[in-house]
Amino acid sequence: MSAADREVILEANDLTREFDGVTVLDRFNFKLHKGEVLGLLGANGAGKTTAMNMLLGLTTPTSGAIRAFGMDFVKHRLEVLKRANFSSAYTSLPSNLLVWQNLTVFAKIYGVPNVKQKITELLELFEIADLRKRVTGQLSAGESTRLNLCKALLNDPELLLLDEPTASLDPDIADKVRKTIRKVQKERGISILYTSHLMKDIEEVCDRVIFLHKGKIVAEGTPEEIVKKSDAASLEEVFIKIARSGEVEAAPASN
Amino acid sequence: MNPRIVSALVLRYLYLYGRTPMRLVELIFWPIVELLIWGYLGMYLQEHAGSKVPTIVGHLLGGIILWDVIFRAQQGVAISFLEDVWTRNLLNVFVAPVRNMEYLTATFIIGFFRILVTVTMLSVISFSSFQFNVFEMNWAIVPFFGNLLVTGWALGMISTALILRWGQAAESLAWAVPFFIQPFTAVVYPVKQITPVWVQWLSLALPSTHVFEGMREVLSEHTFNWSHFYWACGLNVVFLGVAGWIFSSTLNATRKRGLLTKFATQ
Ligand SMILES: Nc1ncnc2c1ncn2[C@@H]1O[C@H](COP(=O)(O)OP(=O)(O)OP(=O)(O)O)[C@@H](O)[C@H]1O
Numbered sequence: 257m258s259a260a261d262r263e264v265i266l267e268a269n270d271l272t273r274e275f276d277g278v279t280v281l282d283r284f285n286f287k288l289h290k291g292e293v294l295g296l297l298g299a300n301g302a303g304k305t306t307a308m309n310m311l312l313g314l315t316t317p318t319s320g321a322i323r324a325f326g327m328d329f330v331k332h333r334l335e336v337l338k339r340a341n342f343s344s345a346y347t348s349l350p351s352n353l354l355v356w357q358n359l360t361v362f363a364k365i366y367g368v369p370n371v372k373q374k375i376t377e378l379l380e381l382f383e384i385a386d387l388r389k390r391v392t393g394q395l396s397a398g399e400s401t402r403l404n405l406c407k408a409l410l411n412d413p414e415l416l417l418l419d420e421p422t423a424s425l426d427p428d429i430a431d432k433v434r435k436t437i438r439k440v441q442k443e444r445g446i447s448i449l450y451t452s453h454l455m456k457d458i459e460e461v462c463d464r465v466i467f468l469h470k471g472k473i474v475a476e477g478t479p480e481e482i483v484k485k486s487d488a489a490s491l492e493e494v495f496i497k498i499a500r501s502g503e504v505e506a507a508p509a510s511n
Numbered sequence: 512m513n514p515r516i517v518s519a520l521v522l523r524y525l526y527l528y529g530r531t532p533m534r535l536v537e538l539i540f541w542p543i544v545e546l547l548i549w550g551y552l553g554m555y556l557q558e559h560a561g562s563k564v565p566t567i568v569g570h571l572l573g574g575i576i577l578w579d580v581i582f583r584a585q586q587g588v589a590i591s592f593l594e595d596v597w598t599r600n601l602l603n604v605f606v607a608p609v610r611n612m613e614y615l616t617a618t619f620i621i622g623f624f625r626i627l628v629t630v631t632m633l634s635v636i637s638f639s640s641f642q643f644n645v646f647e648m649n650w651a652i653v654p655f656f657g658n659l660l661v662t663g664w665a666l667g668m669i670s671t672a673l674i675l676r677w678g679q680a681a682e683s684l685a686w687a688v689p690f691f692i693q694p695f696t697a698v699v700y701p702v703k704q705i706t707p708v709w710v711q712w713l714s715l716a717l718p719s720t721h722v723f724e725g726m727r728e729v730l731s732e733h734t735f736n737w738s739h740f741y742w743a744c745g746l747n748v749v750f751l752g753v754a755g756w757i758f759s760s761t762l763n764a765t766r767k768r769g770l771l772t773k774f775a776t777q
């Protein structure tokens with residue numbers, strides 16, 4: 257079954273956001289299918305986080321519509337959020353609580369049935385079981401990134417939005433986290449929207465990617481397709497090309 | 512409203528207070544200082560003015576203790592919100608299926624706990640040091656307490672809205688907001704002392720003024736003034752409604768400006 261036939265979990269229609277007259281995201285359209293990992297790529301400031309914030313209801317779109325699980329997102333925000341979750345390396349859980357306390361609070365918010373068991377399971381999954389009794393604010397950046405991921409999986413989400421979930425991880429842990437995310441995602445058929453600046457992440461985790469440049473989609477497809485189409489050696493090369501010229505096709509050698 | 516979510520949010524604050532008992536110091540230290548100052552002043556005035564003002568200590572201490580109900584309730588709401596800002600947790604809460612009302616209710620409950628701590632302690636000290644027993648107010652203390660609690664919640668929502676609107680730079684407002692109304696709400700003096708006279712109308716438009724007026728009547732004449740009670744309740748309904756509206760429309764405006772995430776992650 258091809259991706260296009262599968263159920264659409266999240267979609268944006270002409271999603272647009274302006275800040276002070278500047279269009280940061282311009283008529284953004286995409287469909288995220290069930291069990292698919294969609295990567296959102298682009299240079300700093302391309303509009304990835306803005307798109308994600310709108311998809312989470314944190315920022316109101318200037319125009320356009322969002323549908324999740326077949327529902328209008330604005331009207332059914334709470335129902336959608338119950339079945340979704342979010343993690344970013346740039347947010348954190350309350351620094352003054354212990355790791356287990358933070359996870360317990362969010363488990364209760366999401367109505368997780370076996371709180372203790374779930375927490376143990378997730379901490380073990382990300383290999384941070386020994387941090388259970390530590391103060392959250394004292395965790396290293398990489399440890400707290402993994403804790404955020406535990407929080408994001410508490411409610412067994414069907415939809416996950418991950419904004420640079422692997423930022424600040426060392427190569428070894430980044431590799432483990434990527435594999436863990438991929439494994440859990442495959443087992444449970446989770447749909448994920450994923451941003452990252454690590455091309456390795458994207459190649460390994462994403463089924464399909466969208467390249468954004470200054471708020472516009474400039475390329476879309478599987479990582480291999482995009483590399484092939486732009487006549488580049490790697491996804492990294494494509495990224496740099498797009499970031500500098502805004503185009504996928506090889507720019508004419510002018511100088 | 513889902514009680515499970517409210518209790519989860521309350522639990523978060525209980526863990527917090529359990530982990531950092533230093534936070535409780537502010538619930539105890541300043542109120543005691545204030546109580547002592549007004550208590551001593553009252554004793555001094557009473558000695559010098561003699562029988563003309565026999566109940567002055569009671570009026571001052573009763574006013575100060577009840578004022579703390581407003582202040583603590585307001586702080587419960589505003590500080591709880593700020594805790595989420597300080598710890599960069601706001602985003603996690605906003606992407607969870609939490610209704611505004613559930614979030615606010617949790618902060619209301621925290622405000623209530625904070626008041627219990629402060630008021631219990633102040634009552635004990637005022638009785639032991641100044642022989643003023645808050646229960647001289649009898650059962651009237653319940654409606655007084657209840658009304659001030661609601662006024663405090665309303666002020667808390669307004670403070671939170673100001674912080675949402677102006678960001679963390681407006682943090683000091685979290686402490687300041689109740690003091691905007693303090694001079695006019697007749698805490699330690701009757702409304703008729705307030706000048707110019709037209710400001711008295713403003714005073715009487717605050718629900719809390721009717722509580723403080725009512726308290727003085729109970730203490731000196733032992734009568735519960737129902738008219739003040741009804742005014743306090745009625746005005747509180749209006750206050751709470753307006754404050755709730757201000758809070759939710761500011762929250763929406765913050766979403767529209769795309770700033771919710773900005774100060775949640777900064
Ligand atoms: N609240 C805001 N007010 C004004 N401009 C904003 C606001 N939020 C984002 N922007 C601007 O929108 C643009 C897109 O930002 P966004 O955070 O979406 O980029 P990004 O693709 O996530 O970048 P990065 O890779 O650096 O995380 C940037 O130019 C940013 O300055």
Ligand SMILES: [Mg+2]
Pocket residue numbers: 304305306419
């Ligand atoms: Mg970003």
